Amino acid sequence: MEKTNVAIVGLGTVGTGVARLLLDHGDRTARHAGRTMWLKKAVVKDPTKPRDVDLPKGVLTDSLDDVIDDPEITVVAQLIGGLEPARTVMLRLLESGKDIVTANKALLAEHGPELFTRARELGRSIAFEAAVAGGIPIIANISQCLSANQLRSLEGILNGTSNFIVTQMDENGSSYEDVVREAQRLGYAEADPTMDVDGTDAAQKLAILAHLAFGATVDWSEIPRVGIDQLDPNDLKYAKELDYRIKLLAVANLAEDGLELSVGPTLVRVGTPLAEVRDAFNAIRVIGDAVGPVFYHGLGAGQMPTASAVVADMIDTAVGRTRLTFQTLEYFSIDQPPRAKLRDADTLVGRYYYRLPVANHPGTLAAIATVLAKHGISIASVIQHEKGDGSQHLDPVPLVIMTHEATEGAARAATSEIESLSAVTGPVVRLRVKD
Ligand code: NDP
Ligand code: HSE
Numbered sequence: 001m002e003k004t005n006v007a008i009v010g011l012g013t014v015g016t017g018v019a020r021l022l023l024d025h026g027d028r029t030a031r032h033a034g035r036t037m038w039l040k041k042a043v044v045k046d047p048t049k050p051r052d053v054d055l056p057k058g059v060l061t062d063s064l065d066d067v068i069d070d071p072e073i074t075v076v077a078q079l080i081g082g083l084e085p086a087r088t089v090m091l092r093l094l095e096s097g098k099d100i101v102t103a104n105k106a107l108l109a110e111h112g113p114e115l116f117t118r119a120r121e122l123g124r125s126i127a128f129e130a131a132v133a134g135g136i137p138i139i140a141n142i143s144q145c146l147s148a149n150q151l152r153s154l155e156g157i158l159n160g161t162s163n164f165i166v167t168q169m170d171e172n173g174s175s176y177e178d179v180v181r182e183a184q185r186l187g188y189a190e191a192d193p194t195m196d197v198d199g200t201d202a203a204q205k206l207a208i209l210a211h212l213a214f215g216a217t218v219d220w221s222e223i224p225r226v227g228i229d230q231l232d233p234n235d236l237k238y239a240k241e242l243d244y245r246i247k248l249l250a251v252a253n254l255a256e257d258g259l260e261l262s263v264g265p266t267l268v269r270v271g272t273p274l275a276e277v278r279d280a281f282n283a284i285r286v287i288g289d290a291v292g293p294v295f296y297h298g299l300g301a302g303q304m305p306t307a308s309a310v311v312a313d314m315i316d317t318a319v320g321r322t323r324l325t326f327q328t329l330e331y332f333s334i335d336q337p338p339r340a341k342l343r344d345a346d347t348l349v350g351r352y353y354y355r356l357p358v359a360n361h362p363g364t365l366a367a368i369a370t371v372l373a374k375h376g377i378s379i380a381s382v383i384q385h386e387k388g389d390g391s392q393h394l395d396p397v398p399l400v401i402m403t404h405e406a407t408e409g410a411a412r413a414a415t416s417e418i419e420s421l422s423a424v425t426g427p428v429v430r431l432r433v434k435d
């Protein structure tokens with residue numbers, strides 16, 4: 001049987017899963033690839049560190065040159081996270097004639113045009129299924145399976161760590177700090193978990209998907225984003241009372257006047273598919289003009305789901321499928337497409353949830369309602385509980401308001417005006433609502 005020699009650079013959570021699939025399931029990968037996928041080298045930073053996989057003698061190395069200088073190795077899974085040295089390593093591997101598979105979305109979101117252009121110049125390919133939504137094959141679906149469509153909308157839960165944290169806080173009352181540590185232990189979180197919880201990782205993935213889905217070149221840092229790092233457990237409680245769950249939602253909608261992109265904690269109606277996505281699962285709902293709505297659901301973080309996507313890309317690369325799509329689709333080209341025009345965020349329309357601490361005295365509700373009315377915002381429902389847990393009279397008291405549809409501009413302006421009212425004793429929480 002023909003043999004393709006492959007290498008892994010970075011043997012952490014994902015790299016270890018990739019090595020396991022290649023070594024423990026060689027028969028399976030050989031059957032699916034029509035050739036043996038032979039792991040020749042695994043490059044790490046610290047070769048003395050204990051590893052969770054039994055590598056054959058001579059495979060582990062701390063020298064990238066062992067891969068670069070070996071012409072027999074043709075496919076490399078580049079699984080170092082972050083920007084540097086990952087970028088330089090990727091360029092060196094491309095220059096030495098290797099085809100690349102990667103899970104590093106931060107690198108692609110930041111340096112995609114440079115890396116993809118260089119790969120094309122060199123006649124090489126970069127496959128990146130694992131970079132978005134872990135085990136869900138969303139890149140292949142958008143790039144290939146839905147290519148007859150003009151996609152209109154894409155919304156999803158793209159960060160497994162955030163979804164795990166929110167689920168655990170919501171269902172088990174776990175503390176934020178404890179669940180972050182647990183997400184790190186389980187291998188879901190980035191080396192710097194700030195990227196997960198502040199919305200950066202989801203925005204980087206959304207920028208990649210928006211490029212594939214809408215042909216738009218987007219600077220991920222310009223996507224309005226809020227993470228779950230400031231989420232107050234009280235909002236999870238009120239959301240539940242209102243029959244919603246809070247999810248870190250990434251949204252891309254194509255409209256006449258541009259592309260709407262955002263990442264933020266959103267109240268999602270219980271019973272809708274996105275509200276049922278728990279723990280490290282991700283989900284993406286895509287609407288195409290021909291196919292209509294399509295829903296994808298699967299594990300978006302973790303060792304084996306991510307390794308599943310990486311090894312599938314390695315097989316596709318070994319058999320030549322990646323090269324074909326990579327050359328024809330021209331993704332992340334420096335020459336085209338133009339930068340996307342992002343819609344003015346103030347014109348976006350949606351419903352809102354407000355929670356505000358207010359003085360418990362006459363006229364408070366009237367003053368707040370007056371501000372909302374002034375900005376054309378209609379109130380859909382109000383919650384103010386009479387007693388605290390100890391049955392004491394609450395003052396200040398949390399007031400929760402759900403609105404009907406309003407523009408983001410009106411909702412934002414109303415928020416700052418409400419915050420300046422003397423009856424409002426602290427910052428206002430405002431979250432989007434999705435029914
Ligand atoms: P880890 O931090 O667990 O592993 C990183 C690996 O890179 C380590 O083995 C480390 O070596 C190695 N490394 C770092 N610097 C160098 C270097 N200069 N030379 C050689 N090796 C180096 O990361 P993950 O496996 O979690 O993530 C890898 C990539 O996959 C990231 O881009 C991440 O965003 C992405 N990803 C991760 C997912 C997950 O669930 N974890 C899911 C989807 C994507 P050593 O072990 O010696 O320290
Ligand atoms: N840290 C990422 C997440 C890994 O939690 O979604 C998958 O990209």
